[in-house]
Amino acid sequence: MPLIERLPKKQRHQQLLKIIEENPFVTDRELTRELKVSIQTIRLDRMELGIPELRERMKQMAEHSYDQVRSLPLDEVVGDVVDLQLDKSGISIFEIREEHVFSRTHIARGHYVFAQANSLAVALINDEIALTASADIRFLRQVHLGEKCIAKAYVRSMNGHRGKAKVEVFTYVGEEMVFQGNFVIYRSTGEDHIEGGM
Numbered sequence: 001m002p003l004i005e006r007l008p009k010k011q012r013h014q015q016l017l018k019i020i021e022e023n024p025f026v027t028d029r030e031l032t033r034e035l036k037v038s039i040q041t042i043r044l045d046r047m048e049l050g051i052p053e054l055r056e057r058m059k060q061m062a063e064h065s066y067d068q069v070r071s072l073p074l075d076e077v078v079g080d081v082v083d084l085q086l087d088k089s090g091i092s093i094f095e096i097r098e099e100h101v102f103s104r105t106h107i108a109r110g111h112y113v114f115a116q117a118n119s120l121a122v123a124l125i126n127d128e129i130a131l132t133a134s135a136d137i138r139f140l141r142q143v144h145l146g147e148k149c150i151a152k153a154y155v156r157s158m159n160g161h162r163g164k165a166k167v168e169v170f171t172y173v174g175e176e177m178v179f180q181g182n183f184v185i186y187r188s189t190g191e192d193h194i195e196g197g198m
Contacts, residue, residue: 009045012037016045020057025082025093025150027054030174058082058093069123071130071187077123078115079151086126087155087165092116094149101145108143113171113179120153121167121183129188133164137181147173163187 012035019026019034026034031042046053058080069077069084079094094116096108114137122130143149153169164184171179 013045013049016042016051017049020051024057025054025148027148071122071125071127072119074123077119078112079120079149081120081123084123086124087158088124089155090120090124090153092120092151092153094151096143096145096147096149098145106145108145108147110139113139113143113149114181116149116151117153117169117171117179117181118183120151121169121181121185124153124155124167125165125185125187127187129186131186133184133186135181135183137179139179141176141178143173143178149173149178151179 015035016031019031028039028042028046031037032039035042051057069081070086074081077092079092081090081092083089083091094112096112100108100112102109114135117137118132118135122132149171150173151169151171153167156166156168158165164186167183167185169179169181169183170177
């Protein structure tokens, strides 16, 4: 029996609560590795403490912790938006599934990782019209089937009420950065009618 399971339940529960408080996106499998206990122990402890599974925690965070997206319909954002402060910052989570990978290698297709970052950058903009003007991106490592990409976006500068915003996005799998992008997002006042694009 692992050492941590021999700890009194109260101490194990305190450790579990601390880990989830620090990283609400932690999976049960990651908890088993960190606490060195079985997945059944993690699930039982979560149930006793009334802590929902990751998917439910993400839904709860999404319902309570973000501004309304104005620049595009929420269902057009790639990934689940779990935090959004318009014109400031945002977080989304995107799980890599079978349809997102190359069948032979099980490596995520790059355009999905890019789409998560790009759509989050656009969603941050507090305007009816927001379009990507340019992007400087770097893929830092491959993302694999079953991994969860956590994108964190920050508005770094705004050029007045009308113009362009610079948004920086970092995407992580666990603690490891897998993607970085610097986006210039065109924004308008929403009063002008745009014909023929930019």
